[in-house]
Amino acid sequence: MIRDNHQGTKIFASREDCTTNATPEEVGTTDQEGNFDVTLSVEYHCLQAVHAGYLSEKQNLRNSDELSTSATTNELGTITLLSGDVTGDGQIDIFDMAKMAGHYGESDQILDLNISMAMVR
Numbered sequence: 001m002i003r004d005n006h007q008g009t010k011i012f013a014s015r016e017d018c019t020t021n022a023t024p025e026e027v028g029t030t031d032q033e034g035n036f037d038v039t040l041s042v043e044y045h046c047l048q049a050v051h052a053g054y055l056s057e058k059q060n061l062r063n064s065d066e067l068s069t070s071a072t073t074n075e076l077g078t079i080t081l082l083s084g085d086v087t088g089d090g091q092i093d094i095f096d097m098a099k100m101a102g103h104y105g106e107s108d109q110i111l112d113l114n115i116s117m118a119m120v121r
């Protein structure tokens with residue numbers, strides 16, 4: 001089953017390039033289709049998408065010269081978050097599998113990666 005509700009992914013922005021460990025500011029949340037709108041000044045250089053149970057992703061904003069300064073909207077493209085990081089340590093490994101196996105048959109929202117809320121028995 002493929003996840004079809006993309007609501008609730010938090011969007012963070014930082015003034016530093018994505019290669020740095022700058023502390024980002026939360027600037028928005030995705031809607032059911034995964035879309036979001038934020039208003040940022042040209043000082044911001046990096047967007048990060050974060051959702052519990054998924055690997056977060058960062059995307060550098062294009063050079064401000066490439067973004068339209070006259071338009072009110074700029075399309076940033078699509079970011080796909082990989083599911084499976086249920087421990088929240090930034091990687092998917094045996095520890096995530098062990099945690100999911102330990103909760104097999106339960107209805108934990110973070111461990112139910114496809115949001116089916118189906119009870120597996």
Ligand SMILES: [Ca+2]
Nearest residue numbers: 085087089091
């Ligand atoms: Ca993990």
